Amino acid sequence: MKTKYDAIVVGAGPAGLACSAELTAKGLDVALVDEQSSPGGQIYRNITRATVNRHNILGSDYSEGLQVVKEFTEGGGTYLPRTRVWQAEATGDVYFSRDGYSGALHGEYIVLTTGAMERPVPFPGWTLPGVMTCGGMSNLFKDSGLVPKQPVVICGSGPLVWLVAEHLLALDAPITAILDTTPISQITAAMKHVGGALKRFDYMMKGIKMIAGVEAKARKKKVPLHRNISHLEAIGTDRVERVSCKKGARTLSFEASTLLVSEGIIPNTSLLRQVGVKHTWNPVQRFWHPDVTLEGRTNLDSVFVAGDGSFVHGAKSAEYKGRLTGLTIARELHRLSDQQFAEQSAPVKEKLKRELLPRPFIDALYAPAKKLYALADDTIVCRCESITAGRIREFIAEGYVDHNEIKAIIRCGMGPCQGRMCSSAVFELIAEGSGLAPETIRQHRLRPPIKPVSLQELANAKVGENDES
Amino acid sequence: MKADVLIVGGGLMGCATAIELARKGKSVTVFEKDVPGRHASGNNSGGVRCQGRDLREIPFAVESRKMWDLHPKTVSSDCGFYVSPRLRLAENDAEMEVLVKRQEKLNSLGYTHEVVVDLNEVRRLSPNVADHVVGGLVCYTDGLANPMLTSKAYAAAAGREGVQILTRTRVVEVQTMSWGFKLRTADGKVYEGETLINATGAWSGRFSEMLGDPLPVFSAAPTMMVTDRMADMMNGTSLGLTGRLLGLMAAQNGTIIVGGGYRSPHDLEKEKIWIDPMQMTKASKIMIEVLPGLKDAQMIRCWAAFEGCLADKVPIVGSSKQVPGLFHVCGFSAHGFQLAPIMGRVMSQIVLGQQPDFPLDDFRPDRFEQKVK
Amino acid sequence: MVNQNSRFSWSDTGAADKTVNVIFEGQNCTVPEGVTVAAALLGHDDNHFCHSAAQGDKRAPYCLMGVCFECLVEIDGLKNRQACLEPVYEGMNVKRQQVEG
Numbered sequence: 001m002k003t004k005y006d007a008i009v010v011g012a013g014p015a016g017l018a019c020s021a022e023l024t025a026k027g028l029d030v031a032l033v034d035e036q037s038s039p040g041g042q043i044y045r046n047i048t049r050a051t052v053n054r055h056n057i058l059g060s061d062y063s064e065g066l067q068v069v070k071e072f073t074e075g076g077g078t079y080l081p082r083t084r085v086w087q088a089e090a091t092g093d094v095y096f097s098r099d100g101y102s103g104a105l106h107g108e109y110i111v112l113t114t115g116a117m118e119r120p121v122p123f124p125g126w127t128l129p130g131v132m133t134c135g136g137m138s139n140l141f142k143d144s145g146l147v148p149k150q151p152v153v154i155c156g157s158g159p160l161v162w163l164v165a166e167h168l169l170a171l172d173a174p175i176t177a178i179l180d181t182t183p184i185s186q187i188t189a190a191m192k193h194v195g196g197a198l199k200r201f202d203y204m205m206k207g208i209k210m211i212a213g214v215e216a217k218a219r220k221k222k223v224p225l226h227r228n229i230s231h232l233e234a235i236g237t238d239r240v241e242r243v244s245c246k247k248g249a250r251t252l253s254f255e256a257s258t259l260l261v262s263e264g265i266i267p268n269t270s271l272l273r274q275v276g277v278k279h280t281w282n283p284v285q286r287f288w289h290p291d292v293t294l295e296g297r298t299n300l301d302s303v304f305v306a307g308d309g310s311f312v313h314g315a316k317s318a319e320y321k322g323r324l325t326g327l328t329i330a331r332e333l334h335r336l337s338d339q340q341f342a343e344q345s346a347p348v349k350e351k352l353k354r355e356l357l358p359r360p361f362i363d364a365l366y367a368p369a370k371k372l373y374a375l376a377d378d379t380i381v382c383r384c385e386s387i388t389a390g391r392i393r394e395f396i397a398e399g400y401v402d403h404n405e406i407k408a409i410i411r412c413g414m415g416p417c418q419g420r421m422c423s424s425a426v427f428e429l430i431a432e433g434s435g436l437a438p439e440t441i442r443q444h445r446l447r448p449p450i451k452p453v454s455l456q457e458l459a460n461a462k463v464g465e466n467d468e469s
Numbered sequence: 470m471k472a473d474v475l476i477v478g479g480g481l482m483g484c485a486t487a488i489e490l491a492r493k494g495k496s497v498t499v500f501e502k503d504v505p506g507r508h509a510s511g512n513n514s515g516g517v518r519c520q521g522r523d524l525r526e527i528p529f530a531v532e533s534r535k536m537w538d539l540h541p542k543t544v545s546s547d548c549g550f551y552v553s554p555r556l557r558l559a560e561n562d563a564e565m566e567v568l569v570k571r572q573e574k575l576n577s578l579g580y581t582h583e584v585v586v587d588l589n590e591v592r593r594l595s596p597n598v599a600d601h602v603v604g605g606l607v608c609y610t611d612g613l614a615n616p617m618l619t620s621k622a623y624a625a626a627a628g629r630e631g632v633q634i635l636t637r638t639r640v641v642e643v644q645t646m647s648w649g650f651k652l653r654t655a656d657g658k659v660y661e662g663e664t665l666i667n668a669t670g671a672w673s674g675r676f677s678e679m680l681g682d683p684l685p686v687f688s689a690a691p692t693m694m695v696t697d698r699m700a701d702m703m704n705g706t707s708l709g710l711t712g713r714l715l716g717l718m719a720a721q722n723g724t725i726i727v728g729g730g731y732r733s734p735h736d737l738e739k740e741k742i743w744i745d746p747m748q749m750t751k752a753s754k755i756m757i758e759v760l761p762g763l764k765d766a767q768m769i770r771c772w773a774a775f776e777g778c779l780a781d782k783v784p785i786v787g788s789s790k791q792v793p794g795l796f797h798v799c800g801f802s803a804h805g806f807q808l809a810p811i812m813g814r815v816m817s818q819i820v821l822g823q824q825p826d827f828p829l830d831d832f833r834p835d836r837f838e839q840k841v842k
Numbered sequence: 843m844v845n846q847n848s849r850f851s852w853s854d855t856g857a858a859d860k861t862v863n864v865i866f867e868g869q870n871c872t873v874p875e876g877v878t879v880a881a882a883l884l885g886h887d888d889n890h891f892c893h894s895a896a897q898g899d900k901r902a903p904y905c906l907m908g909v910c911f912e913c914l915v916e917i918d919g920l921k922n923r924q925a926c927l928e929p930v931y932e933g934m935n936v937k938r939q940q941v942e943g
């Protein structure tokens with residue numbers, strides 16, 4: 001297997017595909033690596049193999065992705081599916097596992113387009129089988145066409161909630177409730193950004209139409225739709241059986257064998273943090289995101305970041321960011337003159353700017369609710385190690401303000417997910433308990449491997465031994 | 470600001486020394502550029518091991534081991550300590566010979582903590598070891614502790630004894646005066662004291678230069694990994710090898726902490742370590758050979774921390790010959806965690822001009838110069 | 843397709859579509875070609891995939907995008923496979939992952 005490339009791109013979503021396509025178009029040698037078995041990332045998951053029926057349900061926002069997949073495929077860049085990257089270094093070394101062995105690739109540049117993930121928000125019962133994220137449901141459908149055939153509740157805040165509700169209504173899934181957790185107060189807060197958003201009237205109308213469509217269809221099908229919901233709880237032994245929540249002082253309860261949750265999307269920064277990219281705290285969306293320029297540059301000369309991994313802006317923006325990053329690297333490698341770069345990047349920048357117009361409005365409207373992390377002491381925060389909020393608070397009360405230190409003692413964040421599921425919540429618990437400004441709190445550190453590697457895979461390593469010890 | 474003793478470095482060595490001195494009536498200030506436990510003391514593999522120690526360290530390690538049992542009293546925390554016998558395996562007859570000789574040597578010096586065991590006992594202690602193993606040498610009283618918990622417990626105990634611990638306070642300049650020392654910290658403050666202790670771990674080489682008493686301490690980044698839970702595999706016994714690099718520690722939660730002398734490239738100035746995963750491919754191969762059941766185990770994470778090392782692999786503990794009033798406690802070469810309790814005690818003894826419990830001649834700061842001469 | 847226990851149905855697979863046979867916990871199940879192991883199991887059986895390593899309670903896929911590690915199964919003797927990322931193939935032998943120790 002060839003191991004040296006001009007650029008290694010990690011993540012075959014819209015950003016990674018567009019970036020790789022730009023690079024190969026400039027005659028550069030690119031390897032696009034992804035743990036999935038076909039290109040598309042999360043948003044265009046399984047796009048090349050999904051049935052016509054699925055394309056119909058998912059609509060043009062999904063099918064449009066075929067274009068960028070085609071562009072990459074026809075460009076002839078090397079595509080390495082089912083390859084999980086578990087460590088990257090600013091030296092350009094990228095370590096991976098596939099087919100039962102581990103190995104290393106080297107790129108003059110590495111581009112991390114690892115996308116976004118659902119913001120993990122603990123609530124009582126969230127570890128029960130049957131509780132899944134809305135994004136997860138969407139992936140399941142894209143992969144296989146599976147649809148819930150028993151009572152399903154959809155609960156959360158943000159566009160994904162409405163999108164999944166729209167699809168499941170169209171598929172006649174037995175929805176028992178749609179629960180919107182967006183606090184009413186945030187609508188007023190968001191209104192101050194509406195001016196910018198209205199410059200993309202088309203986009204806003206699409207959103208409004210989608211929500212109105214879900215409301216109308218829910219009414220017709222007698223599916224209860226509640227707003228201003230809080231205190232979500234999944235109840236059951238061995239799997240979810242009921243869902244309860246509060247609407248003001250009232251407690252609501254619904255039958256459910258599947259509960260789909262979503263509290264927004266955050267950048268998936270594991271690999272970025274491991275490689276040493278600098279991050280900044282965003283006080284509105286309350287997440288850490290890498291410090292990245294429009295052109296994908298980070299604090300590390302050889303490491304570029306593009307797509308939702310840099311900041312969650314959606315599929316189209318991800319593609320534009322990927323293109324700009326590709327053009328930038330092509331210029332660095334002297335495949336484009338400054339003039340050519342300016343000419344080719346200007347229209348992409350223009351499109352990206354237009355795409356970003358409604359974001360401040362959406363970010364404010366769907367900011368995480370103030371009480372999102374007001375967790376009861378007995379709620380499990382770290383799924384891998386079954387560690388509760390109360391246990392973590394004991395340490396914070398003793399003066400611990402560093403997730404890394406708490407982890408070293410009680411193992412929250414030490415399991416196979418490497419803190420992906422708990423670090424947002426632990427961070428909020430520390431901010432709440434210590435009163436420290438979030439940006440001054442030390443972030444959870446990621447050590448390689450960012451995903452577990454079997455010893456057999458390591459032992460079967462297909463790279464030259466490093467004999468110095 | 471004044472104190473009797475100024476200690477630079479808030480790791481275990483600094484804090485252990487501070488506790489003992491404060492208990493003996495001294496006023497002590499500890500300067501820590503980060504927070505206690507950020508470096509070696511809070512991020513080591515937690516091995517509380519007498520097994521396999523350099524002969525020069527054995528009296529200290531044996532006494533220190535007793536002090537580990539007293540932690541609930543001395544620092545109000547058990548530090549997460551528990552016993553996990555450390556069994557060093559012989560993979561062939563030649564290695565068995567080495568182990569037998571080792572025990573004879575120790576016995577002749579009056580030590581009985583390491584015992585040669587036959588294959589039956591090896592299998593009783595560690596039922597899953599591979600068929601080629603021929604025997605071993607075990608220290609039944611060895612164990613493991615939680616380094617972060619230990620570091621925090623020591624810092625807290627020091628605080629209770631009235632020690633002033635200045636966190637996020639880097640010492641940037643030291644002036645030697647007729648009466649003692651003047652320290653300046655990065656925030657521009659000046660501190661004075663009669664006695665100065667260098668407990669700066671990996672930074673000891675550099676720091677000693679600043680003091681006008683350069684020591685040949687170099688920095689290294691010992692590299693470890695931890696597996697997922699494999700409780701049945703280890704049976705509570707920690708393993709070492711005789712002829713190859715590998716240490717497997719059986720953590721109480723069932724995970725295995727893997728080390729054994731692996732090192733990663735690092736930059737001490739920038740405090741950056743590039744963990745070299747290929748080190749772990751070597752470790753994995755050996756692990757599967759020694760415990761074939763580990764092929765199903767996973768490497769969950771690697772980590773590394775900065776440590777101060779010396780060429781002869783034993784520390785520097787003693788007073789400076791160049792600078793009166795200056796003492797060093799550093800260069801523990803990746804095995805100082807177990808020794809911290811006893812080092813606190815002997816350091817306090819020599820600072821107070823008392824006879825230390827055990828002679829410190831082998832750890833003299835100037836031992837390297839003499840070799841050159 | 844054997845899926846009486848499942849909480850999900852295959853919305854768009856016709857009788858003419860290609861299928862593969864996967865053995866799950868000793869039972870044969872026929873699933874559409876090309877789906878992930880997670881989809882195959884969710885479409886076949888509603889039950890859990892694995893147990894939490896710390897407390898042994900039952901767990902099942904949560905994120906379906908490779909980040910939560912709650913979908914771990916044993917595939918053809920190899921443990922800790924993420925079911926939401928692995929595609930099925932004919933004759934694949936899948937087991938629930940048991941907790942160690």
Ligand SMILES: Cc1cc2nc3c(=O)[nH]c(=O)nc-3n(C[C@H](O)[C@H](O)[C@H](O)COP(=O)(O)OP(=O)(O)OC[C@H]3O[C@@H](n4cnc5c(N)ncnc54)[C@H](O)[C@@H]3O)c2cc1C
Nearest residue numbers: 478480481482502510513514516640670801804805806807
């Ligand atoms: C990965 C690893 C595994 C290990 N495993 C074991 C084991 O299993 N068993 C065992 O017995 N030992 C083990 N060790 C060794 C043990 O951890 C160390 O020997 C011991 O902790 C050293 O303590 P210390 O206080 O000297 O160093 P440290 O804990 O590093 O403390 C030194 C402190 O000095 C501070 N400092 C430096 N310069 C300045 C300055 N100018 N101003 C202010 N502060 C400063 C630093 O910030 C640091 O906190 C291991 C070490 C490592 C790195």
Ligand code: FES
Nearest residue numbers: 906910911913926
């Ligand atoms: S379901 Fe989350 S990793 Fe597979």
